[in-house]
Amino acid sequence: MDAVTQSENDEVLADAIIALGTPALPQHFSRLLKQLAAFDNLIIIAYHGEHRPAVLYREYTDPVVYLPMDSQYLGGDYLLDPFYREHLRGNVQGIRRLRDVAPDHFRRTHYYQNYYQQTTLLDEVAVFANITESDTITACFGRDRSSGNPFNRRELEILHQYENTLSSLLQKHWQDYRVDDVGKAPPAPLEERLREALSHQHGIRLSPRQAEVALFILRGHSSLSISLHLEVSLQTVKVFRRQLYAKCCISSQAELFALLMPLFARLAEHK
The missing domain is CATH 3.30.450.80 (Transcription factor LuxR-like, autoinducer-binding domain)
Incomplete structure (x- = not known):
């Protein structure tokens, strides 16, 4: 300089x-x-x-x-x-x-x-x-x-x-x-809020791990990246994804976005 x-x-x-x-x-x-x-x-x-x-x-x-x-x-x-x-x-x-x-x-x-x-x-x-x-x-x-x-x-x-x-x-x-x-108590973990919103809106009941994987996908993590963050094998992540898609009755990431993104206004912590 x-x-x-x-x-x-x-x-x-x-x-x-x-x-x-x-x-x-x-x-x-x-x-x-x-x-x-x-x-x-x-x-x-x-x-x-x-x-x-x-x-x-x-x-x-x-x-x-x-x-x-x-x-x-x-x-x-x-x-x-x-x-x-x-x-x-x-x-x-x-x-x-x-x-x-x-x-x-x-x-x-x-x-x-x-x-x-x-x-x-x-x-x-x-x-x-x-x-x-x-x-x-x-x-x-x-x-x-x-x-x-x-x-x-x-x-x-x-x-x-x-x-x-x-x-x-x-x-x-x-x-x-x-x-x-x-002064407010912290909100429930995001995974828990997602599970509750999906159950309430669509009657879909995800496990905690399936909700966690869904959020990783929404944020833009590949299956390899998810496996590194969760410290599990790539094959295990693929199993989680198949289970998630089956429970949500979808077959693609685009459909997952379409299902979950409208819920995010409900997931945000309101004042």
């Missing part, structure tokens, strides 16, 4: 530090990010355990990028978001690129084809800041059809050089933030 750019970044960072604890911090944080890697859109989201996330700030070049956010993403699709799944791992800090944390068959999923493609996003990166054991602030910024190009390797290298600084700014600014659901 040349001396002029380093000096500019230092000045923008200083302004962001001064803005900590004030309503101006998101704009200064955005300006700092743009110095490191220009983006088309930015959204800052608070996650609290498995409760519904809250949007704290957003900006965009093309408004289409966030048109499905409130109805679809917050309506339940967040449950399949790789960044949300990353949050659930706990104590996650620093930079994550969506394509690096997404499952191997992510682009084949209903979530990708019916939500993510609507946004016109081509690439997305998130800064994670762990606030408490269950609270995470993420600043997700992306490239969409406005610029038409993904982030390049040099931009990602620079972002990683600043990842501790970026996470610390979010962590310090929102250190006392708690979502409205903080």
Whole structure:
């Protein structure tokens, strides 16, 4: 990085530090990010355990990028978001690129084809800041059809050089933030909610393992990926899939998506 750019970044960072604890911090944080890697859109989201996330700030070049956010993403699709799944791992800090944390068959999923493609996003990166054991602030910024190009390797290298600084700014600014659901008991595990919804809506009674495999498929995991996560053989996963399809009276992954995705509004934890 040349001396002029380093000096500019230092000045923008200083302004962001001064803005900590004030309503101006998101704009200064955005300006700092743009110095490191220009983006088309930015959204800052608070996650609290498995409760519904809250949007704290957003900006965009093309408004289409966030048109499905409130109805679809917050309506339940967040449950399949790789960044949300990353949050659930706990104590996650620093930079994550969506394509690096997404499952191997992510682009084949209903979530990708019916939500993510609507946004016109081509690439997305998130800064994670762990606030408490269950609270995470993420600043997700992306490239969409406005610029038409993904982030390049040099931009990602620079972002990683600043990842501790970026996470610390979010962590310090929102250190006392708690979502409205903080006093509520955590929702039942997602597998259990899926089993209950399927039984209630369609009279289909899945075993816990079958529900778990169904969710892995919805998130975009191949059979091989599922076998690695569950630490079982590939053949065992294929047996689970056949049992799942038989119980649901379906014969394809597309039919599984069609059956299960309408249930996700019911699976989301409502305020």
